[in-house]
Amino acid sequence: MAMGPASASSAIRLEGIHKHLSGRHVLDGVGFAVEQGDIFGCLGPNGAGKTTTIRIMLGLLRADAGTVTVTGRDPAEDAARARVGFLLEADGLYDDLSAWDNLDYYARLYGVRDPGGRIAEVLDGAGLADRGRDKVSAYSKGMRQRLAIARAVLHSPDVLILDEPTAGLDPGGQVEVRRMLQDLRERGTTVFLSSHNLDEMQRLCNRIVLIHGGRIRLYGDLESLAAGSGRRGAVIETSAPVPDEVLAALRQEAGVSADRDGAAVTVSGGASFEVPPVVAFLVQKGIRIEQVTKQQDSLEDLYVRIEAEARAGAAAGGAPGAGGRR
Amino acid sequence: MTNLWAIIRKDLLEIFRARGTYFYIPGMFLMSTFFFFSYFALYGQIANEKPDVILATTRVFLNGMGYMLPMLYALFACNLSSAGLVFEKQKRSLESLMATPVSIRRIWIGKSLSATLSALAIAYGASIVAYCVIALAEVYPKVHKAIAPHGLAFLTALVLVPLTIFTISLLVSYIQLVTRNPRMGNLVYGLLLLVSWGALFLASFYLPALGISVDYYPLIFVGLIVVFGTVAYLCSRALTKEKVVLSSKG
Numbered sequence: 001m002a003m004g005p006a007s008a009s010s011a012i013r014l015e016g017i018h019k020h021l022s023g024r025h026v027l028d029g030v031g032f033a034v035e036q037g038d039i040f041g042c043l044g045p046n047g048a049g050k051t052t053t054i055r056i057m058l059g060l061l062r063a064d065a066g067t068v069t070v071t072g073r074d075p076a077e078d079a080a081r082a083r084v085g086f087l088l089e090a091d092g093l094y095d096d097l098s099a100w101d102n103l104d105y106y107a108r109l110y111g112v113r114d115p116g117g118r119i120a121e122v123l124d125g126a127g128l129a130d131r132g133r134d135k136v137s138a139y140s141k142g143m144r145q146r147l148a149i150a151r152a153v154l155h156s157p158d159v160l161i162l163d164e165p166t167a168g169l170d171p172g173g174q175v176e177v178r179r180m181l182q183d184l185r186e187r188g189t190t191v192f193l194s195s196h197n198l199d200e201m202q203r204l205c206n207r208i209v210l211i212h213g214g215r216i217r218l219y220g221d222l223e224s225l226a227a228g229s230g231r232r233g234a235v236i237e238t239s240a241p242v243p244d245e246v247l248a249a250l251r252q253e254a255g256v257s258a259d260r261d262g263a264a265v266t267v268s269g270g271a272s273f274e275v276p277p278v279v280a281f282l283v284q285k286g287i288r289i290e291q292v293t294k295q296q297d298s299l300e301d302l303y304v305r306i307e308a309e310a311r312a313g314a315a316a317g318g319a320p321g322a323g324g325r326r
Numbered sequence: 327m328t329n330l331w332a333i334i335r336k337d338l339l340e341i342f343r344a345r346g347t348y349f350y351i352p353g354m355f356l357m358s359t360f361f362f363f364s365y366f367a368l369y370g371q372i373a374n375e376k377p378d379v380i381l382a383t384t385r386v387f388l389n390g391m392g393y394m395l396p397m398l399y400a401l402f403a404c405n406l407s408s409a410g411l412v413f414e415k416q417k418r419s420l421e422s423l424m425a426t427p428v429s430i431r432r433i434w435i436g437k438s439l440s441a442t443l444s445a446l447a448i449a450y451g452a453s454i455v456a457y458c459v460i461a462l463a464e465v466y467p468k469v470h471k472a473i474a475p476h477g478l479a480f481l482t483a484l485v486l487v488p489l490t491i492f493t494i495s496l497l498v499s500y501i502q503l504v505t506r507n508p509r510m511g512n513l514v515y516g517l518l519l520l521v522s523w524g525a526l527f528l529a530s531f532y533l534p535a536l537g538i539s540v541d542y543y544p545l546i547f548v549g550l551i552v553v554f555g556t557v558a559y560l561c562s563r564a565l566t567k568e569k570v571v572l573s574s575k576g
Contacts (some may be wrong), residue, residue, distance in 0.1 A: 058425040060424055061567075078428070081425060082427040086422070086425050088418065088421055088422055090421070092418055092421060093419065096340055101339065109329045109423075
């Protein structure tokens with residue numbers, strides 16, 4: 001599958017990545033680019049190939065075919081990984097060491113200047129300044145996750161790769177992690193985020209990739225993907241129920257689907273759907289409009305539909321489902 | 327080199343903060359008391375001999391201690407490198423470590439070195455205690471002369487034994503890095519120790535029988551270092567992060 005448009009300065013760039021593991025084709029021509037300053041979401045069901053993709057981006061696995069660059073270098077090079085921060089599925093913290101010692105270890109591995117000052121700064125940023133000398137084994141799941149993110153940003157990386165950063169956190173913890181990510185984005189850090197939490201992805205990410213069965217099913221700017229997904233519409237609330245003949249005329253003349261629910265009409269159409277002509281049509285027919293609410297596919301709607309298409313495609317002989325959406 | 331020392335420093339910190347270490351060390355000290363018992367059994371026979379005989383006999387014993395006692399603690403090093411890596415693989419902290427700008431060879435060497443250094447620290451501690459008890463507390467009051475082991479014993483204890491322990495740790499660590507089954511690593515270090523101890527044991531019988539002085543014992547260590555070191559070098563050529571990741575669960 002060909003790569004989407006990407007600038008030479010892409011923070012992460014994958015082209016035609018193939019990877020076989022245990023006789024299974026885990027990644028089948030995966031390619032995408034994460035631009036500098038993006039919060040880029042990676043979606044997909046379990047076993048889709050997300051973790052393998054992350055491992056390749058971190059130089060832990062080698063692609064069988066294709067090219068990967070992170071900050072313009074091969075991630076197998078130490079110099080590339082020196083500019084990347086990460087949080088893997090398991091936090092990888094040392095339980096018998098204090099938060100400070102955990103951070104001190106990584107500060108030394110990354111050669112952070114003034115490690116003491118920087119550790120104090122990131123501990124403070126993670127809200128753990130007063131618990132820094134406690135053993136990590138005494139930490140709650142949320143505290144561990146915040147510490148792991150603090151560790152990931154300790155060396156002020158250009159790129160941050162996070163695998164399920166809010167998994168297992170209570171709502172307060174999730175909000176805290178999201179706040180940390182938004183702060184990072186404001187500082188210009190590029191974030192690659194893998195998550196099952198579609199709501200979180202929609203809130204945080206400006207661009208996404210959806211991987212299913214080792215292939216890319218959806219890739220691009222989140223707003224344009226939702227807008228161009230073929231499902232756009234509006235709920236038009238009226239002062240009285242719209243008569244049947246007006247509804248039929250609306251369907252026929254405006255070329256939209258329209259359903260009445262009491263004193264409201266739900267209209268939807270294809271990618272070229274526009275609300276004003278529909279409203280104008282109804283007004284022309286003497287309908288009094290109370291309120292109009294635009295509707296667009298959420299990321300969840302997109303995900304569910306594309307996953308279903310991919311499954312149907314796989315059942316029909318392994319053809320790429322919605323791969324052509326890229 | 328900075329990140330190599332960072333790994334060693336962190337591992338030593340963990341080893342000496344773990345409660346298990348402080349159960350293990352007395353156990354190892356207890357095991358090494360057979361040196362004391364064997365010496366005092368011997369001393370009982372020579373206590374009434376001339377000072378020269380006591381000195382010569384004690385020196386031979388101290389030389390042997392320089393060769394043998396630190397090797398006993400190789401067991402500790404192997405346990406550390408083996409258990410440490412198994413634990414890091416289970417907790418997946420090894421995967422995080424590999425994603426930092428540190429090569430897999432440095433991680434391998436760092437972990438083996440930290441196990442070796444901690445074992446040596448304990449071994450040298452035990453050796454110094456043994457020397458003080460035997461040479462200073464027991465022999466000196468009797469003969470009024472200070473006694474020190476042979477230079478070759480020092481060389482062996484300070485250079486050859488550490489290298490032997492290090493090469494064994496390297497092989498044990500390698501196996502634990504690339505195998506899914508931790509028991510395999512345990513089996514390997516058991517075999518390596520058996521080979522090392524077997525070589526020393528056979529030498530202690532056959533070299534004197536062949537009229538070869540105990541001073542040639544260092545050659546056995548050199549032989550072990552060459553063999554284990556060569557195997558470790560060949561292993562290093564085959565070691566990749568991918569192998570380690572794929573041998574880990576998850």
